[in-house]
Amino acid sequence: MTNKSTSVTKPSTSKKATKISKDTSIFAQVVEANPKGFSEFTWEKLSGSTRLFEHSSRYVKGVGNPNADLFFVGQAPGRDEDAGGVPFTGPAGQTLHRKLAEVSISADGSWITNLFKEYPPEDREPRPKEVMAHMPYLIHEIEAVKPKVIVLLGNSPLEAFLNMRGITKVHGNIYTLQMSYGEVKLVPVFHPSYVMRRSDDRVTGLKFTKDLTQIKRLVEGEASSSVNKTKGKLIETLDEFEKLMAAISKAEVVDFDLETTSKKPKTGKIICISFSVRPYKAAVLPLWLNWKDGKQVKQYKYWGDKHDYVVGKLKEFFESDIPKCAQAGHLIDIPFLRSVGIRVRHYDYDAIVMHHLLDENVPLGERGLKDFAWEYTDMGGYDAPIVPYIQELEKKHGKDNASFADIPFDLLWPYSAADADVLGRVRRILYERLEKQDLIPLFRKISMPVQSVLFEIEHNGIKIDRKKLAEIQKEYGELETDISQQLQAHSVTAQVLKVLNKRAKEKNPKTKKEITEVNYGSTMQLRIVLFDILGLKPVNYSKKTKQPSTDQETLEALQDEHEVPRMILQKRQYGY
Numbered sequence: 001m002t003n004k005s006t007s008v009t010k011p012s013t014s015k016k017a018t019k020i021s022k023d024t025s026i027f028a029q030v031v032e033a034n035p036k037g038f039s040e041f042t043w044e045k046l047s048g049s050t051r052l053f054e055h056s057s058r059y060v061k062g063v064g065n066p067n068a069d070l071f072f073v074g075q076a077p078g079r080d081e082d083a084g085g086v087p088f089t090g091p092a093g094q095t096l097h098r099k100l101a102e103v104s105i106s107a108d109g110s111w112i113t114n115l116f117k118e119y120p121p122e123d124r125e126p127r128p129k130e131v132m133a134h135m136p137y138l139i140h141e142i143e144a145v146k147p148k149v150i151v152l153l154g155n156s157p158l159e160a161f162l163n164m165r166g167i168t169k170v171h172g173n174i175y176t177l178q179m180s181y182g183e184v185k186l187v188p189v190f191h192p193s194y195v196m197r198r199s200d201d202r203v204t205g206l207k208f209t210k211d212l213t214q215i216k217r218l219v220e221g222e223a224s225s226s227v228n229k230t231k232g233k234l235i236e237t238l239d240e241f242e243k244l245m246a247a248i249s250k251a252e253v254v255d256f257d258l259e260t261t262s263k264k265p266k267t268g269k270i271i272c273i274s275f276s277v278r279p280y281k282a283a284v285l286p287l288w289l290n291w292k293d294g295k296q297v298k299q300y301k302y303w304g305d306k307h308d309y310v311v312g313k314l315k316e317f318f319e320s321d322i323p324k325c326a327q328a329g330h331l332i333d334i335p336f337l338r339s340v341g342i343r344v345r346h347y348d349y350d351a352i353v354m355h356h357l358l359d360e361n362v363p364l365g366e367r368g369l370k371d372f373a374w375e376y377t378d379m380g381g382y383d384a385p386i387v388p389y390i391q392e393l394e395k396k397h398g399k400d401n402a403s404f405a406d407i408p409f410d411l412l413w414p415y416s417a418a419d420a421d422v423l424g425r426v427r428r429i430l431y432e433r434l435e436k437q438d439l440i441p442l443f444r445k446i447s448m449p450v451q452s453v454l455f456e457i458e459h460n461g462i463k464i465d466r467k468k469l470a471e472i473q474k475e476y477g478e479l480e481t482d483i484s485q486q487l488q489a490h491s492v493t494a495q496v497l498k499v500l501n502k503r504a505k506e507k508n509p510k511t512k513k514e515i516t517e518v519n520y521g522s523t524m525q526l527r528i529v530l531f532d533i534l535g536l537k538p539v540n541y542s543k544k545t546k547q548p549s550t551d552q553e554t555l556e557a558l559q560d561e562h563e564v565p566r567m568i569l570q571k572r573q574y575g576y
Contacts, residue, residue: 022163023163024163025159025160025161025162025163026128026131026132026135026159026160026161026163027135027139027160027161027177028163029132030132030135030136030139031139034136037180038136038137038139038140038143039140041136041137041139041140042137042140043061043137043141045137046059046117046134046137047059047061051118052118052130052133053118053119053120053121055119055121056077056082056118056119057082057083057085057119058082058085058118059117059118060077060081060082060085060086060087060114060117060118060119061085061087061113061117062087062111062112062113062114062141063086063087063111063112063113064107064108064109064110064111064112065108065109065110065111065145066111066144066145067145067146068109068110068111068145068147069110069147069148069149069219070105070109070110070111070147070148070149070151070215070219071110071111071113071142071145071147071149071150071151072088072096072110072111072112072113072150072151072153073113073114073115073138073150073151073152073153073157073161074087074088074112074113074114074115074153074154074157074191075114075115075116075125075126075153075154075156075157075191076114076115076116076117076118076119076120076125076126076156077114077116077117077118077119078090078092078119078123079119079123080093081093081114081119082118082119087112087113087114088112088192091193091196092191092192092193092196093192095192095193095195095196096112096153096192099192099195099208099209099212100212102209102212103209103212103213103216104216105212105215105216111141111145111147113138113141115131115134115135115138115156115157115160116130116131116134116156117134117137118130118134121506121507122503122507125155125156126156131156131160135160142179142184143179143180143181146179146181147184148184148185148218148219149184149185149186149187149215149218149219150177150184150185150186150187151187151188151189151215152186152187152188152189153189153190153191153192154167154188154190154191154193154194155167155191157188158170158188161177161186162175162186162188164391164395166391167188167189167190167191167194168190169387169390169391170188170387170388170391171188171189171190171207171208171211172187172188172189172207172210172211172214172381172384173187173188173384173387173388174186174187174218175187175188185218187211187214187215187218189208189211189212189215190204190207190208190211192208195208202375203367203371203374203375206374206375206380207374207380207381210374210380210381229280229378229379230280230281230282230379230382230414230417230418230421230422231280231281231282232274232281232282232283232284232413232414232416232417232418232421233281233282233283233284233417234283234284234286234413235283235284235285235286236286238303238306241285241310241313244275244283244285245313245317247277247283248275248277248317248322249317249320249322251277251322252277252323253277253322253323253324253325253348253349253424253427254275254276254277254317254322254323254324254325255275255276255277255324255325255326255349255420255421255423255424255427256273256274256275256276256324256325256326256333256420256423257273257274257326257327257333257416257419257420257423258270258271258272258273258274258332258333258336258337259271259272259273259274259404259412259415259416259419260332260336260404261288261299261403261404261405262401262403263332263400265332265335265336265338265339266339268336268339269287269288269299269405270287270288270336270337270340271286271287271288271289271404271405271409271412272284272285272286272287272289272412272413272416273285273287273314274413274416274417274419274420275420276417276420276421276423276424277424278424279421279424279425279428280421281421282416282417282418282419282420282421283417284413284414284416284417285310285314286302286409286413287301287302287303287307287310287311288300288301288302288405289302289405289409290405290406291408291409291410294408294410296406299405311340311341311342314342315341315342318337318342318343318344318345319342319343319344319345320345320346321345321346322346323346323348323349324344324346324347324348324349325347325348325349325350325351325423325424325427326347326349326350326351326423327350327351327352327368327369327423328350328351328352328368329344329347329350329451330350330451330452330454330455330458334347334455335455335459338459347448347451347452348444348448349427349431349448350448350451351369351372351423351426351427351430352364352367352368353443353447353448353451354427354430354431354434354443355367355372355430357434357439357442357443357447358430358433358434358437358439369419369422369423369426370382370383372422372426373422373426376425376426376429376430377422377425377426379418379421379422379425382415382418382422383415383418385411385414385415386407386411386412386415389406389407389408389411390402390407393406393407476574476575477574479570479574480571480574480575483567483570483571483574484520484571486567487518487520487564487567487568487571488517488518490564490567492529492533492534492564493517493518495533496518496525496528496529496533497515497516497517497518499528499532499533500515500518500525500528501514501515520568520571521575523550526550526568527547527548527550529564530548530550530554530558530564530565531548534562534564536558536561536562536565538554539553539554539557539558540553540554552569552572555568555569555572556569
């Protein structure tokens with residue numbers, strides 16, 4: 001039988017830290033609220049306090065070498081850790097230990113712990129107030145071990161220490177944190193549960209392994225080498241520009257990429273265009289900048305009164321018969337060039353289209369050049385220098401309004417050069433694989449020509465009968481409403497509502513608001529309907545979450561077993 005604490009002492013921080021700010025990290029707030037330090041926040045004090053959740057068995061203590069240079073911080077204990085009292089012993093922990101062994105990092109020689117020390121309900125993320133309550137104990141734990149490097153496993157520790165989310169964008173970046181004993185490096189990486197769920201995704205595994213390898217070098221005192229191996233050249237004079245035009249006009253294929261001020265061609269500007277004709281080399285041509293001598297200034301034409309001449313020469317090249325390649329070019333590159341009067345001819349290669357032909361199971365657009373860099377080249381993570389700027393800009397202006405123009409140009413242009421270089425290297429590999437699978441005719445005669453047709457349709461639009469469209473919308477809207485009402489009146493809905501309201505009460509006992517409708521568009525609620533209440537057998541499982549799928553294929557397979565899946569299919573038909 002598991003011993004349970006009988007103490008009534010609540011784990012707490014200073015009163016100053018009870019109100020949580022969204023402007024700074026929880027770590028920073030707790031440090032500010034405790035100027036006398038954290039010597040009192042011992043494990044003995046925490047373990048002698050009353051746990052927040054009745055279902056949990058214990059607080060789970062960190063384990064490992066008490067003098068470790070490497071310190072891992074996870075999110076919270078899971079069911080296995082709660083039962084055994086040791087962090088990272090469940091499936092995610094096994095994944096972590098296996099990956100550490102692959103890069104020769106000793107788990108026993110490291111310290112492994114969690115941000116929150118108690119098993120949260122339903123394996124959910126710990127909430128800010130819960131993290132706030134346990135942060136002083138974690139800081140005491142860090143100061144006792146005195147590591148050189150702290151590894152943040154997943155979004156929860158990333159947010160708690162650095163006040164940011166988006167682990168897929170910042171993984172592998174190195175940050176600095178000032179502790180009482182000195183400076184320590186922070187490195188966010190994927191949570192091993194994320195790696196485990198995406199075990200069939202080679203790119204995710206490569207990223208995790210590369211991040212751990214970098215961490216090992218960091219602990220051993222080796223400088224982290226840059227992953228950007230592109231020898232880029234910034235075109236700064238007209239003479240250099242003329243030489244660039246001469247070089248790309250003789251190339252067999254030119255790989256190019258644009259950096260733009262926004263995603264909207266009608267209002268945005270082209271910051272620069274990068275070109276590559278051979279591996280590891282690229283040239284970057286600036287057009288519209290708002291940086292000069294390292295300082296941000298009002299946007300200006302880099303070439304001044306020669307701007308139209310430069311654009312004219314670019315027009316000659318892009319409208320020539322020389323084969324060209326971009327990645328998903330019809331989304332950004334082609335529209336932006338069209339906005340300055342350039343109609344791209346012989347757009348004969350597209351890395352996204354090529355990859356989709358080789359693996360149609362990966363949805364078109366789910367993978368991009370950054371993923372291909374990890375999978376096919378030695379340049380995985382080449383965008384790391386600009387990621388912190390992107391994060392800050394998205395946080396400040398919103399994801400749709402963040403502009404690459406606000407990234408210092410001395411960082412942006414090497415990144416742009418790497419874009420074109422990686423694109424060329426990936427193109428060569430993918431084309432060779434298309435050849436081996438006899439897919440070149442399909443690629444040449446259908447896939448790429450269709451891209452041009454689709455772009456023209458998107459650019460020019462298509463004519464519609466507005467009156468007829470309104471009639472169809474009204475008819476389908478009424479049909480969808482009728483089916484929705486039938487679903488809400490169905491006996492299964494009442495059963496689902498009982499489950500949902502019970503869970504809502506468990507999560508927040510103070511809640512008084514009742515859930516009165518089932519959202520049949522919610523994957524989570526649909527799982528309850530199909531598999532928990534109706535007891536139907538799952539057909540497919542999500543690759544990412546490993547949970548039963550509620551996709552079109554599943555509903556079609558189940559529609560003969562019960563009327564509800566059939567009704568949901570009808571609702572989707574009229575509602576989408």
